Amino acid sequence: MIRRVRLVGLAVATLFATSACSATDLSNVGMGIGDFTTTWTIGSCHRLDQLEQTDPLYPSDTSPAVPCDTSHESETYAVVPITGRSAAFPQRPNPVWLEHALAGACTWTRMSAYLGARQIDALQNISILQVLPSEPEWESGVRTIRCDVLIGPRSSAYIASTSLDLQGILAGPSGDRFRVCRAYGQQVGCDQPHDGELINAWFKFSNAELMHNTKMQETAKIFAACRAKAAVYLGAPMSAWPDLVMSAELPDTPGDAVMKAGRCWLGDAHSGREWTGSLRTDKIRRLP
């Protein structure tokens, strides 16, 4: 009996030992693999296909960069210094504090320029990811932020990726998936069949206007302001696009502090027809 117990003990110990040896890297016990070194190169692409990797609580990314023609989720568009009080901490402060202290360090303007987008372009599934130095890097004095373009959507079920270089992508048709269009009232990327395309312009209304104007007056105001914006967006006056009409998205009811602005969509004069691809990337064309 005792011998049998010893044999079982030996078997269990062997199993434990072999299991321990199967651990990926014993020098990184309790941590991920690698040497905790961030890739700080502008234009580098990164595989971040788990939600934790873009959670603010996990502020660093020391995974090796991947070629931009392979599947990736983010691309570095800038590297900016950490300044002020945050930089003075000898150890990296907690991620909640850092998230608030460094909010806005990577600018949307700079990212838009990297993507080849203009201010007038309405974008979707694009966000900014601020990657901070790893703890060992911070302690060795690194005080820089890696500004990444992060593509979406990202959810527990699906994480979008691309095999394209994101630099200048909005200047061509490859960027259509990041432009905002709509099909039957649902927001879609402009690479999908759609019947309307959004211009990134917000037409603000005062409380008084919202209280007293009729819907027709609100629509007229948006159209008046939108005409010039549409010309900028399309690169030509609206008159050059015989099939194109504007449609107004009216602001919400007064008192709703969230939405006191209207927006402007471009659609087909012949309602019901759909097209694929952005109006912005083509030269003046007839809709199908």
Added chain:
Amino acid sequence: MMSMRIIRHVLAFVLVRARRHPALTTGLAWSFVLLIRMYYGGAIGLADNFDGHRLMCQLGVAPHPYPADQQLWAFVTPRYDAYTWYGESCSAGGTGQPYLSTAVIPLWIAKALTATVGNHLFGLPGALDLRVLGLVYVALAAIAIGWCAHELPGRAWLRVLTASGIGLVVADSAFAPEFISPYATPAGIIGILFLLPAMLRFLRVERLTWREPAAVTVIALWTIAAEAQLSTILVAVIPCLLARPAALPRFTRRLPAAILCAGLALFAVGYQQTQSRWLYQDNLYNSVLGEVLGHSDSVAGDLRALHLAPGLATSAGSDIVARNSAAVDTNTALYPDFLAHASYSDELSFYAAHPWRLLGVADRGLDGVSAARPDYLGNYPATSAGHPAYAQECRVCVVEAAFTLAEPLRWIVFPALWFGALVAGLVLAIRGRKRPAGRSAGGVLAAVAAATIAQFWFVMLTEGGNDLARNMVFTDLGTCLLGPLLIAALVGLDLSTETDSAQQLEIAVPLQQPEPAVAEAMR
């Protein structure tokens, strides 16, 4: 009729086997019961509230994608796929510091078993399936219960019965779902279960060898390293180790035990040091700003007493990620100031100066103990038909029902149970210190009661009222184990009395002159 006969035969067989091999039979029977309890009608477990990542990522796995519209924490997600995590993306909350727990060992085994048995026999497709981990924990729990049946005092049937009481606690819905979860908690539960027979044996055997203290020490190390809050088991283990002198010269008898205790204490301190800075800050924030100031009538006065900046008053009652948290106020130096000046020692000094405030802390803690299990985490996988989001399984629901009933009387029931068990255990252990049964059962009862009380206060003073239903799991477990241990102690008392009578008889008999015929026979 036929089936009744078969059942009778099976029962008779089990009873006969139980009498001959009580430990083996009890272990096997409870492995069967636990398997049925965990898997019959679909596997149950505990949903991941995001705490699972820090442990699971160490196994090189990531959760299998689940529908985007699935409500958060509503279902158990047992399947994990292979994944390579780099750097701090696998760490304690992204802090850059590791999350170390002995729970990783059962997970390694479960991963190896998933790749073999799980994939080929059960058709489980993932790289690690928590349902396989459940099998590992069921096996470990059954071994612990079987060992208990071996070490408890009394006749075979009494030992089986008392060990089965422990088995019933393990099988309860308050604890069993932890076995199929990505947390470190089940490693702690298993550690506590193994500590019971190890301590029973250590206190029971007449001639100690190196095996008994070694077993207690190794299991204590496992348990301490399962979760940070389990350092409180030292309250149970150290007195036990020191209670038994070694067979050495007079002044060195307790030296080996003292060395082991010092080693365990050092290990516990060292393990606490490995806890991530960020989690430490989170806990300190919750206990000071959440617990102390959150329930204060005079926030300004309390801040002065805690030597903290008056500006922190606006964050009173907040948690660290709240909108009014000092940790998100980056325009002032409030949070760095809090980190520089706040400490657990100041918190303890504060309570020492304001002891009545502990009544409120205790009340909230007892409320958490009464909750028995977290209701915000679902127990069924999404694939399990007929169970809505956040469904709570109730296959063995005794603890939750009993604790819910006790909730209005929580100020009487729980303290009475804890302190009653502590006193009863101490009295039994001291009165029966010369007798193995009373010494071991009484000693372990007192030890578990003391560790449960320590665990309760450790949670309340280091983490505050945050997620109490989960953080009180070991307090709940200790409380529930007091029942079977009390029975064991009473059995031990009975045996001690019997032994007393027998010893008195043995002493009395030689005093009488034997009958000449008997004396002849003896010769």
